[in-house]
Amino acid sequence: MKSTRLNFWIAALFASVFIFGCDGGSNDPDPISQSSNPLPATPGDANAVLAAIKVKANTPVAVPVPGIDILIDVASANFYSGSGGTGSLVSVGNVSLNDYNLTTVGGNSYINNPTDIMLSLNSGQTNKWNVAGANGFAAINHTTAKRMPGVVSFTNVGEEISKSGNVTLTIQAIPANIDNLLWVISDGSKIATKEARATSVTFSSAELSELKSTSTGIVQVAAYNTEGKDFGGKKIYFINETVDSKFVKIN
Numbered sequence: 331m332k333s334t335r336l337n338f339w340i341a342a343l344f345a346s347v348f349i350f351g352c353d354g355g356s357n358d359p360d361p362i363s364q365s366s367n368p369l370p371a372t373p374g375d376a377n378a379v380l381a382a383i384k385v386k387a388n389t390p391v392a393v394p395v396p397g398i399d400i401l402i403d404v405a406s407a408n409f410y411s412g413s414g415g416t417g418s419l420v421s422v423g424n425v426s427l428n429d430y431n432l433t434t435v436g437g438n439s440y441i442n443n444p445t446d447i448m449l450s451l452n453s454g455q456t457n458k459w460n461v462a463g464a465n466g467f468a469a470i471n472h473t474t475a476k477r478m479p480g481v482v483s484f485t486n487v488g489e490e491i492s493k494s495g496n497v498t499l500t501i502q503a504i505p506a507n508i509d510n511l512l513w514v515i516s517d518g519s520k521i522a523t524k525e526a527r528a529t530s531v532t533f534s535s536a537e538l539s540e541l542k543s544t545s546t547g548i549v550q551v552a553a554y555n556t557e558g559k560d561f562g563g564k565k566i567y568f569i570n571e572t573v574d575s576k577f578v579k580i581n
Contacts, residue, residue, distance in 0.1 A: 367404060367573055368514045368523070368552045372415035377564040378467070379415065380407040380459055382427055382474075384451045386481065387575035403449035405432055407440040407459075409467055413565070423462030453480045454507065457570060468562025475557055478570045480505030482553040490579040491515070491547070493538035500530040505553045505572065514550040517541040517580055547580035 367383050383404040405427040411417030419438040426432060428450045432440040442449060451457065454477050461470035485500045499513055504527060513524045513531045515538060522537045541547070554571040 367571075368512050368550050369569060369571070370510070370512060370525070370552075370554055370556060373556075373558065373565070373567060374414040375565045376410070376415060376558070376567050377413055378407065378409040378422075378566045379569065380425075380427075380566065381405065381569040381571060382449070382451055382457045382478070383569075383571045383573060384453075384478070384481070385573045385575065386483070387573075387577075402447045403442070403451045405430070405440075405442040405449055407432060407461075409438070409465070411465075420465040420467070422467045423464045424460075425462070426460045428458050429460075451478055453478050453505075453572070457568070459568065463562075467564055470561050470566065472559065472561075472566075472568070474568050474570060476555045476568075476570055477507045479507045479553040479555060479572045482511070482551055482572050482574050484549070484551060484574050484576055487549055487576040487578065490581060491549070492581045493541050493543075494535055494581075496532050496534050497538065498530055498532045499549060499551065501551055501574070502529075504529060507555060507570070508553045509555040512550075512552040512554065514548075514552075515541065515580075516548050516550070517544045518546060518548070541580055543580055545579045547578045548575055549578055550575045 367385060369381060372379060385402050385404055387400050407425050409420050409422045411420055421438045424431060425440045430442060430446050430449050433443050434440055456474045456477055458473045459470060463469035482505050483502045485502050491497050510525050510527050515522045515533055520540050522533055522541065524531050550573055552571050552573045554569055556567055556569050558565055558567045
């Protein structure tokens with residue numbers, strides 16, 4: 331199984347609603363634009379991955395109004411010429427989630443329109459995907475059998491973490507409707523990850539050793555479920571996910 335991260339950014343969505351600038355005197359990257367959404371490993375037989383994600387993120391100290399939690403809905407869809415997330419991305423015509431049309435970005439990757447920050451992604455509900463079909467992909471009209479997970483929430487993540495010692499991340503509870511939890515600590519370029527269906531995980535200093543020190547690091551936990559279905563000889567995977575993200579300083 332090949333681990334993948336879909337190439338869209340929370341930044342593009344945040345920036346459509348909030349104008350956040352970065353400190354011109356800092357060498358750290360823009361704290362918003364470095365944050366992507368963690369996704370589970372792409373199955374080896376996957377020809378496409380469609381994801382519905384509800385993201386909760388706090389604004390970092392580098393922005394004008396820090397510490398505010400923002401809720402935003404994100405949709406993405408990638409259709410591959412090969413299996414397991416390999417080959418080039420192909421266009422399949424119109425794609426929509428819950429009747430919200432997605433748009434394409436570079437390389438035929440589909441994401442929601444930046445003005446559509448609420449896509450009716452509610453805990454406990456199913457999601458409806460529609461794909462016109464093209465380039466070897468049949469039309470898809472599918473309502474997920476699995477439901478959106480409950481909202482996942484960290485408990486008391488500090489403003490700073492030290493990579494020289496062990497770091498334990500804790501959530502309030504394991505949400506309903508999940509297959510697993512994906513835990514992430516990132517410096518904006520390199521990441522340390524764990525998968526564990528538990529209320530807490532511990533990253534060792536060895537696991538964090540390759541992360542750089544930064545004032546705009548991020549910790550994330552993603553609660554997700556996945557289902558696969560065949561359409562016209564192609565294996566399509568649907569992901570429902572909720573994410574909690576916290577910006578932190580990594581020392």
